[in-house]
Amino acid sequence: EPQTDSSRFHHGFKEPKQEKRIETAEKVNLKIEHQHGDIEVVSWTENAVLVEYQKTVWAENEEMAREIASGIHIQIESDDAPVNGETPVSIKTIYPEERNLWQGARRARVDYRLQVPHQTSLQVNNRHGQVSVQDLNGTVTIEHQHGNVSTHGIDGDLNLNALHGNVDADAIQGNVLLKGVHGQAHLSQI
Numbered sequence: 001e002p003q004t005d006s007s008r009f010h011h012g013f014k015e016p017k018q019e020k021r022i023e024t025a026e027k028v029n030l031k032i033e034h035q036h037g038d039i040e041v042v043s044w045t046e047n048a049v050l051v052e053y054q055k056t057v058w059a060e061n062e063e064m065a066r067e068i069a070s071g072i073h074i075q076i077e078s079d080d081a082p083v084n085g086e087t088p089v090s091i092k093t094i095y096p097e098e099r100n101l102w103q104g105a106r107r108a109r110v111d112y113r114l115q116v117p118h119q120t121s122l123q124v125n126n127r128h129g130q131v132s133v134q135d136l137n138g139t140v141t142i143e144h145q146h147g148n149v150s151t152h153g154i155d156g157d158l159n160l161n162a163l164h165g166n167v168d169a170d171a172i173q174g175n176v177l178l179k180g181v182h183g184q185a186h187l188s189q190i
Helices: 062-070
Strands: 011-014 018-023 027-033 039-044 048-059 073-078 086-094 107-117 119-128 131-136 140-146 149-154 158-164 167-172 176-182 185-188
Touching: 011 062, 018 073, 027 107, 039 119, 048 062, 048 073, 048 086, 086 107, 107 119, 119 131, 131 140, 140 149, 149 158, 158 167, 167 176, 176 185
Parallel strands: 027 086, 027 119, 039 107, 039 131, 119 140, 131 149, 140 158, 149 167, 158 176, 167 185
Antiparallel strands: 011 048, 018 048, 048 107, 073 086
């Protein structure tokens, strides 16, 4: 009986959680470019962005999984000088180009948890995973292809394009623009 891809490569490697703190103004303009993994964004009372992330890779063996993980780069950039009173912060996950990560049963993901100032405008572009955003005062724009999206307590406009997955949005103070193809949408207190 032939083995399935998922049972063939069961060697997973999880790097320890990493974190980076960026001091910011009271307002932040945050952009996240990501492909595989969960993104959670919550607000806190500090004028800083705290980025926590963890890489997980599955491959033929642990050595290959570690090598792939070391080739995944997390690019975090910010500008010391606020633009229109907002500190611009960008986070981008850069995958190694020299090998096809998703050939056979190789898999890689990076999970993010961000704590940001309450007054944060957010743009997320993600392909696979769950996206959760809570308690922000600003415009939130999410482009997401595969996975569920949950937003709660947005004091501003919500622009959401979710292709495959369920949407749960509540306590949104501004206008909501929702586009979806496959999945259910539950909206309340808009």
